[in-house]
Amino acid sequence: MDRENVWKTYKPEDLDELERISRSYKECLDEGKTERECVKVAVRMLEEKGFRRLDQIIENKERLQAGDGVYAVCMEKSVAAFRIGTEPLERGMNILGAHIDSPRIDVKQNPLYENEELAYLDTHYYGGIKKYQWVTTPLAIHGVVAGTDGTVTQIHIGEKDEDPVFAVTDLLVHLASQQMEKKASAVIEGEKLDLLIGSRPLEDDENLKKEEKDRVKTYVLRLLEQTYGISEEDFVSAELEIVPAGKARDCGIDRSMIMAYGQDDRVCAFTSLFALLDVQQVKKTACCILVDKEEIGSVGATGMHSKFFENVVAELTALLVGESELKVRRALQNSRMLSSDVSAAFDPMFAEAFEKRSSAFFAKGLVFNKFTGSRGKSGSNDANAEYLALIRKVMDAHQVAYQFAELGKVDAGGGGTIAYIMANYGMEVIDSGVAVLCMHAPWEITSKADVFEAYKGYKAFILDM
Structure with a gap:
């Protein structure tokens, strides 16, 4: 399916908003070149929007209610933030999950x-x-x-x-x-x-x-x-x-792209965070979790395999309705998630590595990967057809440009994300992110249009899923 280049659709007010998001994103990249620095940036931004530390709420024996913003930090390398919804937590959350470690x-x-x-x-x-x-x-x-x-x-x-x-x-x-x-x-x-x-x-x-x-x-x-x-x-x-060494820079004579270190996966991490910060009232509790160690298997206390996220959800449950292991399990299983991670952008200089009909392209919008993994889908979460249909419905309703893709040719290689780990709870998960050129190189390239559409898509997800 051919997708229109989204630059052709923008009105002047869209371009102004695109540049605002791009500037904020580049500032975050410059300030957050390590996972510790990314957490520091995220915490500052969360607190500026009125989010409070979970451990302080527990210590003060406070209760949470709809509209409250709360966050928890793990060893200064991972952070989970929540906007409490009007629906009971056990009915599930809308989760944006990205990683903030990068090759180095x-x-x-x-x-x-x-x-x-x-x-x-x-x-x-x-x-x-x-x-x-x-x-x-x-x-x-x-x-x-x-x-x-x-x-x-x-x-x-x-x-x-x-x-x-x-x-x-x-x-x-x-x-x-x-x-x-x-x-x-x-x-x-x-x-x-x-x-x-x-x-x-x-x-x-x-x-x-x-x-x-x-x-x-x-x-x-x-x-x-x-x-x-x-x-x-x-x-x-x-x-x-x-x-x-060096700052994120506009790329191209038309300034349509961004070149910077660590855009895998901070392009998804910061746009996910921007989306959460921009919503005040939600039906389902909205969550943005930014984790460490994805590049080496999501292992350790600060990786997605740890119990950090599960423990935080248990604490939220206790603050909202009292301690209940069953309600924690329900909250996790009934959740929906976008595993916010990047995809490989089609590079015509290396076209032989891609299958064009199933590739992600610059300026065609947010990328959804039904599955990742390698070769025979090894190590992959494979999203359900019904979930894909619901994703399409929400993105279309919010006029988000999006595309579906795979990571290169079937036998060319592959890669994984945190999607399969969260899917272990029984929740619906799909990989969703921004197309990147030169992925894992010291300097990676993204399209400003795709960064903007990712922000719009993540915001639509936490509002209406």
């Missing part, structure tokens, strides 16, 4: 070393990346360092104009004849993704012996101590993420 490079726990008077941080990449894409590009360090005295130091180096940036080096082309013969997966090996962070040796002083080795490393450590008050031992209790 992590710093190891014993990382700092010197090699031939160059200082490096040893690293371990996170999620599915093409390793060769991360060399010779300006990189920044974001994260936290936790001290044994209870302090948590925020690290944020490489984003301001006056900041230094960092790099992973590559072999010069003049000497790369053997390297160029390797498979793309082996051109840059994981252990060669170490971050170059210094080259200046510490000068002689009364506390340094002339025969002292590793003076570049020593100078780096002295700067870390002076600037951040952290020592080499503190790396053990640190979470430092290496991400591309």
Whole structure:
């Protein structure tokens, strides 16, 4: 089915709203380059709209009622927010679920070393990346360092104009004849993704012996101590993420696209959050959950496999009607969800990887994937036909541009989302998101039109499903 390019349908007032959403989205991308930073952004925005922390409501022994906004945070890496509806919670929720972790490079726990008077941080990449894409590009360090005295130091180096940036080096082309013969997966090996962070040796002083080795490393450590008050031992209790340095930018001479790091899946996360923040009254309780660890299997305490979301729903049930395990189970099973995750945009430069009739295209609107997985739908949630029909009805009623797609050719590969995890509760779930070019690259590209239609679609879902 051919879908119209949605740019052709916009009126001036639509374009104004599109640009407003795009500006807000780019600001969120710049401020939220890690899952911790995304949670911080989300919490600030929620509180500005009057949402209150769940643990404080419990501590104050308050009750919840329709229209209340409430949120809970898990380990500063995941957040679940709710707008309480007029219908009983056990009749189900309308849930928007996205992930806020993105492929990157992590710093190891014993990382700092010197090699031939160059200082490096040893690293371990996170999620599915093409390793060769991360060399010779300006990189920044974001994260936290936790001290044994209870302090948590925020690290944020490489984003301001006056900041230094960092790099992973590559072999010069003049000497790369053997390297160029390797498979793309082996051109840059994981252990060669170490971050170059210094080259200046510490000068002689009364506390340094002339025969002292590793003076570049020593100078780096002295700067870390002076600037951040952290020592080499503190790396053990640190979470430092290496991400591309630079802001989200308009892309194209027509400014119709956005190029930025981490749009998988923050393009869906922030538009889902925008949708929740823009509704005041709902029939069914509306929920936006932003989780960590999807890129490595949704595992751990902050991933979708954890009991965090289920526990929060149990607490909400207790505050609304009293403790009831049965009503918690009913609330989960009777819910409907959009697993808000990105889809692969058709790229004519690599058309051979796509089946055109089943591909997502730029400026054709919000993408629905009945199933994801790989090859024979392995690891996929497969949405029911009746649910798809209801989705179509709601999107059409709200004049949301949308399309249905698969992730490339059947045998080309594949990918997964959090959809199948939430489907385990017996709720209706479908994958729904924005088409992305260069997915999992340091810089990804989306269409502003699709970002706008995603926001409209998510808002329609939580209002009328």
